[in-house]
Amino acid sequence: MxxxxxxxxxxxxxxxxxxxxxxxxxxxxxxxxxxxxxxxxxxxxxxxxxxxxxxxxxxxxxxxxxxxxxxxxxxxxxxxxxxxxxxxxxxxxxxxxxxxxxxxxxxxxxxxxxxxxxxxxxxxxxxxxxxxxxxxxxxxxxxxxLDDFFALPDRLPAGKTVIGAIGRFDSQKGFDILIEGLRRSNRKDIELHVYGSGADEKHLKKLSGKDPRIVFKGYAESPAAAMAACDVIAMPSRFEPYGLVALEAMAAGRPVIASGADGLAGHIANGAAGVGDNTPDGWARFLDEFEVNTFRRGAVSRRKQAKExxxxxxxxxxxxxxxxxxxxxxxxxxx
Incomplete structure (x- = not known):
């Protein structure tokens, strides 16, 4: 053929x-x-x-x-x-x-x-x-x-919890929702590392208000290298037919927090955490309450799912x- x-x-x-x-x-x-x-x-x-x-x-x-x-x-x-x-x-x-x-x-x-x-x-x-x-x-x-993601070691507790957001700077990805949500959160032990580039970059940086908890890391030539520096991956997408970043995070053993948009609902059914209300207030509530050590459990199971x-x-x-x-x-x- x-x-x-x-x-x-x-x-x-x-x-x-x-x-x-x-x-x-x-x-x-x-x-x-x-x-x-x-x-x-x-x-x-x-x-x-x-x-x-x-x-x-x-x-x-x-x-x-x-x-x-x-x-x-x-x-x-x-x-x-x-x-x-x-x-x-x-x-x-x-x-x-x-x-x-x-x-x-x-x-x-x-x-x-x-x-x-x-x-x-x-x-x-x-x-x-x-x-x-x-x-x-x-x-x-x-x-x-996924080999580069499978090769990453599990992430161990070390000071602040790093939440990664990886993708195009486009309204589809909802990074504006996440940034505003973190700014409304009271947590001081969380950093948001934003990886990517695109038309919305200036808008997103303005939304961050120079909050020291929000760090723009630039375009990630190696998504696996970016994920290596993250404890948790956030996906606040407004729409998402599938969501490859969630699969990559699974292969890396990293937990995912996601909106329930389209294909992300399938990732939630497979073990990702659903944010519920995909608004700035919804993310602020979630971030104020979540415990990263609870999220870290199940890395072996996530990697197995990715292999399957x-x-x-x-x-x-x-x-x-x-x-x-x-x-x-x-x-x-x-x-």
Whole structure:
């Protein structure tokens, strides 16, 4: 088999890190995986010689609809899969003004594919209710290379408790909520280390008010190195289809405090602590009450769960590709 993965994301974020891990994790036993980069909005699909499967990691947007439609037409007899990395129910609440137009876009795009892959059970429930029915929907939680996180030693008590927040400086991640929450907290034995960069950097630094408990550490070239310096990882996201940072923290043995947004609810079900009220006041109450030594317990169990997640990720991709090979769902172009 030759499986082509199409991606229009040029950054080394979660999508590309997942693809790098996917090609390594499946190895040669699941065919040859080839990454093909396309330009968002290009009109013609690439020529993919001898493709047994084509997997789209493309952004679903009106600009990409001509490309997706042409892809389906050119490869009408080839199983096509789309992985939905971006959208979720809370995304719609936070970012979408014209919901009818947005839902029309997603319905039209997903109809072009034999399978649509959700990246969390929570995202999958939303997609199943709104857009994709029956066996056309699969759930495969993403994974990235975790060896550097598994290699980290357990974090031992040492003075102040360091809470880490790692990610893009974008309103999605909710770092403003966390910063305001800490500023309202009475705790003096806590530091918040914020790792990242992005458009909201000036806003976040202004919100911090030069509070000595809040330290901006810059962009983390090595997320594992950043996590090594943290006792706890906080994820106050407003929306989050999955939340790779939570999996990385699990592999590092670090406890996670998270909002219940979308896929983060799944991480809470697997042992992360839910903040409950994802507002500044909610975080202030949580921080005033939490005991870090209680959180530290269970590092071995967290690492074991992360190791199991690696295997589940590979198994589900193998199953998906195998099912489409043995019983391919053929797409019929309208007459």
């Amino acid at each position: 030759t499986i082509y993965h199409l991606v229009d994301d040029a950054g080394f974020g979660g999508v590309n890190r997942m693809l790098d891990h996917l090609t390594r994790a499946l190895g040669q036993g699941a065919g040859e995986h080839k990454l093909v980069r396309v330009k968002r909005g290009q009109l013609s699909p690439p020529r993919l010689a001898d493709a047994s499967h084509i997997v789209s990691h493309l952004s679903v947007c009106w600009k990409n609809m001509p490309l997706m439609t042409a892809l389906r037409a050119r490869y009408a007899e080839t199983p096509l899969v789309h992985v939905e990395h971006s959208y979720s129910e809370r995304f719609v609440t936070a970012r979408v003004e014209n919901r009818d137009r947005f839902e029309t876009l997603l319905s039209a795009a997903y109809a072009l594919f034999d399978k649509v892959v959700a990246v969390s059970a929570q995202q999958g429930q939303w997609l199943g209710r709104k857009f994709v029915s029956g066996n056309r929907l699969a759930v495969i939680e993403p994974c990235v290379a 997640a690696e295997q589940i990720f590979a198994d589900r991709w193998l199953q998906l590709l195998g099912d489409l090979t043995e019983h391919p769902l053929r797409f019929q172009m309208a007459a």
